[in-house]
Amino acid sequence: MSQSHNRGLIEDFGRWREFRAGMWAWIFHKFTGWVLVGYLFTHIAVLSTAIPASGQETAVLQAGDDVYTQTIVTLEELLLVRILEVGLLAVAVFHILNGTRLLFIDLGVGLESQDKSFYASLILTGLITVASVPTFLAGAF
Amino acid sequence: MSTQVPQQTDETDAETEPDAAEEPSKGDLRREKKAERAAEREREAEAAENAAAGGNTRELKVFRFDPEIEGKQEPRFDEFHVPFEKGMTVLDALIYARDTYDSSLTFRHSCRQAVCGSDAMFVNGQQRLACKTQLSELSEPVRVEPLPHADVRKDLVVDMEHFYDQMDAVEPFFDADELPEDELAEQRQSRQNREKVKMSTRCIWCGACMSSCNIAAGDNQYLGPAALNKAYRFAMDDREGEARKQERLEIIEQEHGVWRCQTQFSCTEVCPKDIPLTEHIQELKREAVKNNLKFW
Ligand code: HEM
Ligand code: SF4
Ligand code: FES
Numbered sequence: 001m002s003q004s005h006n007r008g009l010i011e012d013f014g015r016w017r018e019f020r021a022g023m024w025a026w027i028f029h030k031f032t033g034w035v036l037v038g039y040l041f042t043h044i045a046v047l048s049t050a051i052p053a054s055g056q057e058t059a060v061l062q063a064g065d066d067v068y069t070q071t072i073v074t075l076e077e078l079l080l081v082r083i084l085e086v087g088l089l090a091v092a093v094f095h096i097l098n099g100t101r102l103l104f105i106d107l108g109v110g111l112e113s114q115d116k117s118f119y120a121s122l123i124l125t126g127l128i129t130v131a132s133v134p135t136f137l138a139g140a141f
Numbered sequence: 142m143s144t145q146v147p148q149q150t151d152e153t154d155a156e157t158e159p160d161a162a163e164e165p166s167k168g169d170l171r172r173e174k175k176a177e178r179a180a181e182r183e184r185e186a187e188a189a190e191n192a193a194a195g196g197n198t199r200e201l202k203v204f205r206f207d208p209e210i211e212g213k214q215e216p217r218f219d220e221f222h223v224p225f226e227k228g229m230t231v232l233d234a235l236i237y238a239r240d241t242y243d244s245s246l247t248f249r250h251s252c253r254q255a256v257c258g259s260d261a262m263f264v265n266g267q268q269r270l271a272c273k274t275q276l277s278e279l280s281e282p283v284r285v286e287p288l289p290h291a292d293v294r295k296d297l298v299v300d301m302e303h304f305y306d307q308m309d310a311v312e313p314f315f316d317a318d319e320l321p322e323d324e325l326a327e328q329r330q331s332r333q334n335r336e337k338v339k340m341s342t343r344c345i346w347c348g349a350c351m352s353s354c355n356i357a358a359g360d361n362q363y364l365g366p367a368a369l370n371k372a373y374r375f376a377m378d379d380r381e382g383e384a385r386k387q388e389r390l391e392i393i394e395q396e397h398g399v400w401r402c403q404t405q406f407s408c409t410e411v412c413p414k415d416i417p418l419t420e421h422i423q424e425l426k427r428e429a430v431k432n433n434l435k436f437w
Contacts, residue, residue: 022419023355023405025405026403102404105404105419105423106423106426107427108420108423108424111419114406
């Protein structure tokens, strides 16, 4: 059933209104999953600066002038990075909560309330994200 | 057929009708009823006209496309203003539009009571059975399109061939390992087992679920929710026996079988017969795992 008449680009984009809870959960889960994979690589890139740093002299390390410390400090000084961190937490929390929801669905538990568990995941994600803001933005201004 | 002319029996009215002097005859009664019905129809037609005049109409935007006629090959939407009546379904409105405004408007329908499964359409952005969808529940204009992810033949008619192929692929017929000695003996099912498969037997092959599934849209070989539900109906039937169940599980757990489902629940949302499709697919997944994982 892969053929379809062409409904035009605008119409295809307008289609989001037609999605229900289960479909939104699916889309968000794919999206957050791939954001996490993307983050994994940047995370590895940043942490990898510790390798050249480990070769630097003790005095440099103690002064915090090594590549690793400098990279982290520079990044954490940027407001954008702080905001992205909040976003990353939101993405991770949603993926974990909805992932747990999906595991329950695989076990055949609570299929009738799959929409409610999706909304619960969303609300919990929102709460946890809001609660994390003070921690992530501390000292950013 | 024989060409013989059936013998004409001279039928004299065995039951002589009661004296028609006081009581009206059966024929009279019938005629009276008929007249009543005709009057009723007239009243209805009048009501429809009044409704139209009074502005109580519903606007339909219907997808039109005809590959065979030049000038209609470019898909377009036609607007129809249909007089609204209480209890009117989308199918009623389409029939009215076809019979009143444009006889070339093409769509499938037959039973008009959600039994035959011919009229699954994409109405206001959701796969629905036109004869089971009340106009009063829809916001205007009511947009009627053919099922997405299917090849459109003409107007609202889509090619169902692929859907039927997938249904056939799961061998959708009862096929027990052992037949009773006596060919005509009943093959009884326990009440519990009947309850288990009850919902899955309700499928009317409308194709709404398949159209709503975007895994099926991306993977033409995916059996799809309706076929997997069919497979469930027979795999869970205790009367078929172990050997047949193994064969069924092989079909179910093939590469483009049950594992393609990513629990979007869109099929379950649109199924006009309220079959818990996702639930059945998930149960088949667990059945397949149990079948393959043996720790003893
Ligand atoms: C506790 C943590 C996690 C849980 C409970 C979890 C759970 C799940 C589940 C159940 C699925 C399957 C979704 C489906 O059936 O459609 C999934 C998909 C996915 N996960 Fe996670 N996950 C977690 C952490 C992560 C992390 C850290 C990453 C990235 C590095 C990740 C990346 C992905 C991706 C990319 C997919 C989509 C795969 C696909 O396209 O089907 N997940 N996750
Ligand atoms: S399972 Fe439901 S939606 Fe799918 S074909 Fe059967 S009746 Fe239609
Ligand atoms: S006309 Fe038969 S199901 Fe709608």
